[in-house]
Amino acid sequence: MSIAIYNPVCGNGTAKAFLEEEVIPLLQESNKPVPKLVATERADHAGELVRDALEGSDDEITVILGCGDGTLHEIINFLSLKTQLKGPKARTDKKLHFVLVPCGTANALYSSIFPPPTPESLSDAAYKLQSVRSFISRQRVIPLTLAISTLSGAPGKKVTPRAVISAVVVSTSLHAAILKDSEALRKETPGIERFKVAAEKNISKWYNGHVKLLPAAKVGVVEIYDPSAKAFVPYAEDDDDEDVIDVYGPFAYFLSTVNVDRLEPSFRMTPLTKDIVPAEATCELVMIRPLRDPSLTWDSPETRKAFAPKLTKALYEAYNDGNHVNLTYDENGEVVVGGEGPSLVEYVRCGGWEWVPDDIDESSHVLCSDGLISDIDKGGRVVCTAATPDEDAGFMIYA
Numbered sequence: 507m508s509i510a511i512y513n514p515v516c517g518n519g520t521a522k523a524f525l526e527e528e529v530i531p532l533l534q535e536s537n538k539p540v541p542k543l544v545a546t547e548r549a550d551h552a553g554e555l556v557r558d559a560l561e562g563s564d565d566e567i568t569v570i571l572g573c574g575d576g577t578l579h580e581i582i583n584f585l586s587l588k589t590q591l592k593g594p595k596a597r598t599d600k601k602l603h604f605v606l607v608p609c610g611t612a613n614a615l616y617s618s619i620f621p622p623p624t625p626e627s628l629s630d631a632a633y634k635l636q637s638v639r640s641f642i643s644r645q646r647v648i649p650l651t652l653a654i655s656t657l658s659g660a661p662g663k664k665v666t667p668r669a670v671i672s673a674v675v676v677s678t679s680l681h682a683a684i685l686k687d688s689e690a691l692r693k694e695t696p697g698i699e700r701f702k703v704a705a706e707k708n709i710s711k712w713y714n715g716h717v718k719l720l721p722a723a724k725v726g727v728v729e730i731y732d733p734s735a736k737a738f739v740p741y742a743e744d745d746d747d748e749d750v751i752d753v754y755g756p757f758a759y760f761l762s763t764v765n766v767d768r769l770e771p772s773f774r775m776t777p778l779t780k781d782i783v784p785a786e787a788t789c790e791l792v793m794i795r796p797l798r799d800p801s802l803t804w805d806s807p808e809t810r811k812a813f814a815p816k817l818t819k820a821l822y823e824a825y826n827d828g829n830h831v832n833l834t835y836d837e838n839g840e841v842v843v844g845g846e847g848p849s850l851v852e853y854v855r856c857g858g859w860e861w862v863p864d865d866i867d868e869s870s871h872v873l874c875s876d877g878l879i880s881d882i883d884k885g886g887r888v889v890c891t892a893a894t895p896d897e898d899a900g901f902m903i904y905a
C-alpha cells in the first residue's frame with residue numbers, strides 16, 4: 507500500500523502542484539497504483555498520517571513524501587518516540603519505505619543521495635523524480651542511519667531526559683543559531699538565501715562549552731581527518747590510550763551529520779562521508795575552534811571580529827565541493843590550502859559526542875536537530891550517538 511503526503515508550506519509552496527502534475531502521472535504511466543494524496547495541516551501531522559496508514563494496513567507501506575528534511579524528521583520522531591502504535595498492527599511487523607520528492611528549502615537528504623549534476627538541474631522534473639523512478643523499478647532501498655540526541659537537565663534536578671532523533675544534522679553554535687534565526691525569515695525569503703542572511707547576523711559569535719568525543723564501535727578510536735595525509739588518523743596522541751577525547755571551547759562551529767554529505771545541494775559540509783566511506787554508523791563531526799588560530803590567544807570582541815572572515819572563508823569553501831576540510835593556518839594565522847600549521851576545521855569521525863554548554867553562556871544552549879530547535883537546560887548537556895537500525899525496524903529510502 508502507498509500513500510502520498512505533501513507539506514503545502516514547505517519550500518516555495520509548490521509540493522501539491524508537483525505531485526499532481528509530475529508524480530501521479532508518472533505512477534499512472536508505469537501502472538503503479540495511484541496513492542491517496544494528503545496534505546499536512548500542521549506540525550507533526552505527517553507522523554499521524556503515517557501512523558494511521560500503518561495501522562490501517564497489513565502490507566508493507568510506501569510513503570511518497572513531497573516535502574523537505576523537516577517533515578521526514580517529524581515522521582521519524584513521531585513513530586519512534588511517542589509509541590504511537592497502540593493497536594495489534596504494530597509498526598515492528600511492517601516495513602516502512604519512503605519515496606522522496608524534494609519540495610523543501612534545503613532538501614539535504616535528497617541532494618546527498620542524488621547529487622545535482624549542475625545547479626540548474628535542481629529545478630528539472632527529471633532531477634526531482636529519481637526516488638520515484640527507483641520505486642517504480644524497485645531499484646534500491648537504503649536504510650537511514652539515525653542520530654539519537656538525549657538532552658538532560660542539571661544533575662540533581664528531577665527532569666526526565668528527552669530524546670530527539672535526526673536523519674540529517676545535529677548542531678550547536680553557528681549552525682544552530684542560523685537555523686533558529688532563519689525560521690523568522692521564511693515568509694520574506696523562502697529560499698536558501700535566508701540561511702545566508704542569518705549567518706551574517708551570527709558570524710562573530712563564539713560559544714563556550716566542552717565536548718567529549720566517543721569512538722565508533724568497530725574502529726574503537728575517535729578519528730580526525732589529516733589534510734596533509736588525506737586520510738583519517740586517531741585523534742589522540744600515540745601515548746594517550748584514552749577512548750573518550752575531551753575537547754575544550756570556545757567553538758565557532760559545531761555540527762554533526764548522518765546520511766548526508768551536504769546541507770544544501772552545493773554546501774558539502776561533511777564531504778568525507780562520501781569520499782572516504784565509513785565502515786559503520788558514524789557521526790561526521792565538523793568543529794571550528796577559533797583559538798587554534800596561531801594569531802589568536804584569547805577571546806575578546808576584537809579577536810571574535812578578526813576571526814569572522816576566516817570562518818566565512820570556511821563556509822564558502824564548503825560550497826567549493828567541500829574544500830574547507832583542506833584549509834590550514836600558516837605561521838601568521840593566514841588561512842591557506844596545504845599549509846604547515848593546524849587545520850582550520852577539525853573533521854572528526856566518531857560514534858557519538860557529548861556537548862556540555864557553559865552555564866553562563868546562553869547562546870551555547872541551543873541545539874538544532876534537522877532544523878528543529880531545542881533549548882538545553884541550564885546545567886544540562888546533550889549526548890548524541892549514531893546507529894543504523896535493522897532493515898525491518900528502520901526507515902528505508904528508495905535511492
Ligand SMILES: Nc1ncnc2c1ncn2[C@@H]1O[C@H](COP(=O)(O)OP(=O)(O)OP(=O)(O)O)[C@@H](O)[C@H]1O
Pocket residue numbers: 513514515516517546547548549550551573574575576577578580609610611612613614877
Ligand atoms: N499545513 C502546515 N502549516 C504550517 N506548517 C506546517 C504544515 N505542515 C507542515 N508544517 C511544518 O513545516 C515545516 C517545514 O517543513 P519542511 O522541513 O518539510 O520544509 P522546509 O523547511 O522548507 O525544507 P528543508 O527542511 O529541506 O529545508 C515542518 O517543520 C512542519 O512542522
